[in-house]
Amino acid sequence: MATTLTRVPRRKVTLRTNLCPDPSVEGDAFGWGHSVAGGAAPLAGKTASASAYVGASVYRVTLTAAPTASPVTIYSAFTPKPGRTISVSARVRVGSALALPASVRLDIEFRDSGDALLSTAAGMATPITSATWELRASEGAVVPVGAVTARAVVAFSTPSQWYKSGVSLDVDAVMVEESPTAGTYFDGDAGELYTWKGSPHASESIFSKYADADITAPIFATGYTAARGARTIVHDRLNASSPAVTLLPLTLRKGALELLYPDAASAHAAVTLFAQLAAFDFLDTSQPLAGMRLVVADGDLEIELEDETRRLWLVRVPFREVTS
Known part of the structure; x- marks a missing residue:
């Protein structure tokens, strides 16, 4: 996993x-x-x-x-x-x-x-x-x-x-x-x-490697919530019992991820990464359907010391799914 x-x-x-x-x-x-x-x-x-x-x-x-x-x-x-x-x-x-x-x-x-x-x-x-x-x-x-x-x-x-x-x-x-x-x-x-x-x-030619700081790997995602907003518009009509409807597609997913990290250093590094002006590809091999490209939006990026162990750390990421 x-x-x-x-x-x-x-x-x-x-x-x-x-x-x-x-x-x-x-x-x-x-x-x-x-x-x-x-x-x-x-x-x-x-x-x-x-x-x-x-x-x-x-x-x-x-x-x-x-x-x-x-x-x-x-x-x-x-x-x-x-x-x-x-x-x-x-x-x-x-x-x-x-x-x-x-x-x-x-x-x-x-x-x-x-x-x-x-x-x-x-x-x-x-x-x-x-x-x-x-x-x-x-x-x-x-x-x-x-x-x-x-x-x-x-x-x-x-x-x-x-x-x-x-x-x-x-x-x-x-x-x-x-x-x-x-x-x-x-x-x-x-x-x-x-x-x-x-x-x-x-x-000149350049040989490079991908920056290690551009990927974060928590122990696992302890929480995943997502919703798709309904955007279809319904108009009540005075001269008919049936409303007028303008059908529109649902929004892409929006919600929050809760990520568990083994120590403070890796959790704070993740917060630094998520604070960048960039999109992120989310992959969880145990929940492949949850995978998506997302941006941090619609909420607060939070970090918290896990209460039971007082050793592990939680990072909560509000997100909106994007296609590019």
């Missing part, structure tokens, strides 16, 4: 933020770019991929000739806040045409308002062992004063003779957050508790 009243709408509390605006390259590749030293211009940009790590696209650089120098870089830009500690992670992959050994590192570049490089938090170069997705991270970088933009830079490094035409280098699932360590990836499309701050795939 469970009794709950939940605020409508239930508020969300932000737990994490992904600062990368288009982290899985599902939009217009907002903030993405690349750099290849010398050689013929590569084929590069958002590329549809059935084997993308997230979604249906990756950022891919496909070489059309061997570069004259290493590394080949792919980056995704974001907006940092000076003084904050950030960590970055990304999924990386090389095409099977790249002969091993090769290595990848994930750097964080900080730039000023003129896009000049201020500093770089260099990641550790580690080998790529296969042509499947691998995770790379750079953790605990402090954003310097004067930084206006930043880039998560994936640097593919290998002796230039190992590169050849047709080699593909992929990046997907970039995660940038204010944290000393790199967390698991998410974006605004990940589920009910995930949203975009602005336009999808062109703004």
